[in-house]
Amino acid sequence: MKKKTLHLFIFADALGWELVQHYGILKKVTPQQKKCETLFGYSATCDPTILTGASPREHGHFSFFVKCDPKRSPFKLMRFFKWIPDRIGGYHKIRNRLSRYFSKSKGYTGYFQLYSVPFRFLPWLDYTEKQDIYEPGGIIGGQPTIFETWKQSGKVWHRSNWRNGDAANYAEMEALIRKGEVELAYLFTAGLDAAMHRYGPWSPQAKAAFLEFEQKVESLEALAKEHYDEVRIAIFSDHGMTEVTQNSDLRRRCEALPLKYGVDYIAVWDSTMARFWFSTDVAREQITALLQQANEGAIVSDEQLADWRCDFADQRYGELFYLLKPGILFVPSFLNMSHVPGMHGYSPDDKDSAASWLANFESKHPVNRLEDIYAVMQAAALD
Ligand SMILES: [Zn+2]
Structure with missing residues (x-):
């Protein structure tokens, strides 16, 4: 009889390499632990790369908000609400309700959240992740995701729903492992990211979240060993x-x-970077001068963007990028109104930005950076 093998891939949002070493977790389950280079950007940039193996300039995902012709903006109706002060508009209940409204009325299936983008700027903006990146057709560049590859393999496969919380996703995975039929599984978890944004990466609450994560993974492994001959686990961020x-x-x-948003320039203030498009030379000069004088970060050169594989041919994500030094946060930004103790989206070369690859098997395809994970998940389907 054929050996029964489970390939379990666990995605843990924000499981940084520095944190794995600091908290010393998961050494028993995944003795092979290494640093994995991340990408410039946020989960919006990284997750499509994990799912497709493509770099950002190929898959076309980078950040949620981009400049848009006001005639075509999905938010053009918001021009009637531009008088609403940012403070009131930033109120999360209003935001969540409006986000649901836009999501439904525009038929968005992806993750959609208005965050703290001021209502008065929305008519000049568009949202990039309109479709669910985990479903076929969700990637802007048209690449198939690993789940399409898994489907074609004819093996029994499963993927958690990112809309459900971690508790539901663990419970679902446990039930599937108990049945012993699933061969390829992708568990989605975001609890570590949430705890560290809220309390900071070195807080007692973050430590508790790491220990809880370790315990959840250990119990999944123990359960899987009861139901399978071989259990291959990889955990990555x-x-x-x-x-x-x-x-x-x-x-x-x-x-x-003395410049007008929408007339002279358009800017998107992510939490750790700002991106600009200019309509006038005066705006370009004045904003460039301001950024050059500011000592909390630096303008990202075109060469650097190309080196980070984030050079988008049509400058869709901005003509000029400004990136903060690690540990500094825009307050307010379009993503947050007030201080947040933990954040990502700094230089991918900074030590705290690095992701992790933890496994209990030697992979034929070495994982050194996010683009490499896809090949390991693909090989599992051919195993
Ligand atoms: Zn996060």
């Missing part, structure tokens, strides 16, 4: 997490310039 020690009010300083 999209990026790490950096402790935030300083806030930057650069957005306020930029908006105090």
Whole structure:
């Protein structure tokens, strides 16, 4: 009789390499532990790479908000609400309700959240992740995801639903392992990311979240060993997490310039980077001068973007990028109104940005960076 093997791939949002070493977790289940290079950007950049093996410039995902012709913006109706102060518009209940409204009325199937983008700027913006990146057709560049490969393999496969919380996803995976039929499984978890954004990566609450994660994985492994002859586990992340020690009010300083948003320029303030498109030379000069004087970060050169594989041919994500130094956060940004103790999205070369690859098997395809994970998941389907 054929040997029964389970290939279990566990995605853990923000399981950084520095954190894995600091908390010393998962050495028993996954003795092979190594650093995995992350990408410039956020989960929006990294996750499509994990799912397809393609780099950002190939799959076309980078960040949620981009410049848009106001005639075509899905948010053009918001021009009637531009009088609403940012503080009121930032209220999360209003945001969540509006996000649900847009999601439904525009037929978005992807992760959609308005975050703290001021209502008055929305008519000049578009949202990039309209389709569910885990479903066929969800990747902007048209690449198939690993799940399409798994489906074609004819093996029994399963993927958690990212909309459900970790508790539901663990419980579902346990039930499947008990049945002993699933051969390829992808478990989605985001609890570590949430705990570290909320309390910081070195907080007692983060430590508790890491220990709980370890215990959950250990019990899944023990259960799987009861039902399978061989259990291959790989745990990996999209990026790490950096402790935030300083806030930057650069957005306020930029908006105090004698320039008009939508007329002279358009900007998107992610939590750790700002991206700009210019309509006038004056706007380009004034904003560039402001950024050059600001000492909390640096303008990202075109060469650096190309080196990070984030050079998008049509400059869709911005003509000029400004990136904060690790540990500094824009407050306010379009993603957060107030201080957050843990954040990612800094230079991918910074030690706290690095992701992890933890496994209990030697892979034919070495994993050194996010682009490499796909090949291991593909090989599992051919096993
Ligand atoms: Zn996060």
